Amino acid sequence: MIDPLDPPALAAPGWEELLTEPGLALLTEVSERLAEPGVTAGQLNTQLRKREVDPALIAAALTQAELRMKARSKFGELADALLFTQAGLEQATRARVARTHAERFVRAGCRSVADLGCGIGAESLALLAAGVTPHAVELDPYTATLATHNLATLGRKLGRPVPAAVRADAESFDLAGIDGAFLDPARRTAGHRDTRRVASPDDYSPSLAFAFAVAQRMPTGVKLGPGLDRDLIPADAEAQWISVDGQVVETGLWFGAAARDGIRRAALVMRGESEAHELTAAADAEDAEVRELGExxxxxxxxxxxxxxxxxxxxxxxxxxxxxxxxxxxxxxxxxxxxxxxxxxxxxxxxxxxxxxxxxxxxxxxxxxxxxxxxxxxxxxxxxxxxxxxxxxxxxxxxxxxxxxxxxxxxxxx
Missing domain, CATH: 3.30.2130 (VC0802-like)
Structure with missing residues (x-):
């Protein structure tokens, strides 16, 4: 566990101020003004500077407002109340996909789930909405602060108390008393923006070895990239590939009660906001016979x-x-x-x-x-x-x- 008194990692100038009451008020104003016809970010920047608002805070608010607009494709209207980093938004699970993850834990009888490496909290938000208590864990202190804000925002809307995100290394977090675990091993180098994908599964954080060890203890889901080396898939895992509107977005590995009996391979195809179809099998399918071109x-x-x-x-x-x-x-x-x-x-x-x-x-x-x-x-x-x-x-x-x-x-x- 990381000492909560350690100084936090530095966010970009102005970003920490966004989390204060004046900062959130400014963000609300900026978001509302940018939604008005004809109002540009440049015009708004000039107007706020004339009011002697800190330029760094202005830049942070304008960037955050832009991230919220981009986030609507993943989070819907809730995006307008959440906070993001550029990297956190890129890596966040779409709300519709995260709901399918949460539903697995509900079916498995989990009342609490550790979201190990929670990022901005997308999976924890879905768990909370499904009635499961999320225990969000994030190594980066600023991202953990945003996750706490996001969970508290949805918690107030639902009228439910929510534990704050814990700033900790996922591999050292105590899982005692928790029913299940979800891991989204980082496939990029650390940072809030301009991140790059790591080249090897050995560089994932938390490590795949740790993730698979947790899976032997409790119902577990592991979200990985769609191009995962299939040789890394454990024999006891249900592997599910998900596509959204034609784009493959993830490989999900499911273990224990979070996996389905008799299913080892699954393709979940999502279209729009509500359409979903799934093809499942007990193993890789043998290819169909080769034939001459038909109509x-x-x-x-x-x-x-x-x-x-x-x-x-x-x-x-x-x-x-x-x-x-x-x-x-x-x-x-x-x-x-x-x-x-x-x-x-x-x-x-x-x-x-x-x-x-x-x-x-x-x-x-x-x-x-x-x-x-x-x-x-x-x-x-x-x-x-x-x-x-x-x-x-x-x-x-x-x-x-x-x-x-x-x-x-x-x-x-x-």
């Missing part, structure tokens, strides 16, 4: 690809792999599915660049979406070299066929 082409959602459930999806669609180990499916029939985008194949074009350019020009195509798998091509560079002109738009798939040869498929979305 339709399916591009599986990234979560399905990461979970290696393409084969199960293909069999449910009566589709086969377009090529061995390439994540495109093809079928002669169209079946609606939330787990893939469907395209109707219009034509097979020449795969050589010069001939492809001529074929696209003959079809008056000026706007081209380029999708590729299994070929070494940079779509942006290729699009420039194609020198497209025309009024039509289209999608081209650059990939390989059942025999491994290069192909270019002209298609339209179903």
């Amino acid at each position: 339709y082409l399916y591009e599986p959602d990234g979560a399905v690809i990461r979970a290696r459930l393409i084969g199960d999806l293909g069999r449910s669609l009566d589709a086969g792999m377009l090529s061995d180990r390439i994540a495109y499916l093809t079928s002669d029939t169209l079946t609606k599915t939330p787990f893939a985008q469907a395209f109707r194949v219009l034509d097979e074009l020449p795969s050589k660049e010069k001939e492809l350019r001529r074929a696209l020009a003959e079809r008056n195509i000026g706007t081209l979406e380029i999708k590729k798998r299994g070929v070494d091509i940079d779509p942006a560079s290729l699009r420039k070299r194609l020198k497209l002109k025309g009024k039509q738009s289209a999608t081209v798939f650059l990939t390989r066929d059942a025999r491994g040869g290069h192909i270019a498929l002209l298609a339209e979305r179903c």
Whole structure:
């Protein structure tokens, strides 16, 4: 445990003042003024300087107001009452995803959960809203202060007392009397802004070895990046990949009562504010058989690809792999599915660049979406070299066929 009397790590000038009553009042004023038509940050900065407001505090308030606006996509209206750092917002779990995490702990019967490495408190906020008492733990003192503010804000709204975030190293926090644990090991270097991703799982903080050791003691969730090396997944974990509006946002590893019986691989696909679909299996799925190109082409959602459930999806669609180990499916029939985008194949074009350019020009195509798998091509560079002109738009798939040869498929979305 870190001594609470230790001097805090320095935040940017003006940021600590935001946490005072005058600072929060100024932030409210800045946020409201920026919402007015025609009011710019520059104009507001000039007006506040004339009132002899500390320039550092003005800069902090303007930055925080901007972060709140960005945070609405993750936290909804609650963002307007929370405080963020740039790095904290980037790393924070979307509120909708965090709710799915909290629901696991509720189903596991947990009344209290340690949020080890809580950041600005996104997971703890979801736990609190679900009726679970969060014990937020954060090593960085300023971030821990923001997490305390954020939890207290939601606590007042819900009429519930909330423990303050504890400034501590997650690996030294006493878990006695706590029912479950959630860990979001830092994948970046420390700091409030301009952070970078670490290169090795060994550099995660807290370490993966510690996270997996906690998982042997109690219901546990570990949030990791979608590109996690699958060799690191413990055999007793349920691994769930989550995509939101087509973007894979995390790999979640779940243990003990927080994991589901008989499930080791899952792909959760979220769309909008309420739509959610999940594909699950007891293990990686065997790929579907490779077959000749059909009338339709399916591009599986990234979560399905990461979970290696393409084969199960293909069999449910009566589709086969377009090529061995390439994540495109093809079928002669169209079946609606939330787990893939469907395209109707219009034509097979020449795969050589010069001939492809001529074929696209003959079809008056000026706007081209380029999708590729299994070929070494940079779509942006290729699009420039194609020198497209025309009024039509289209999608081209650059990939390989059942025999491994290069192909270019002209298609339209179903």
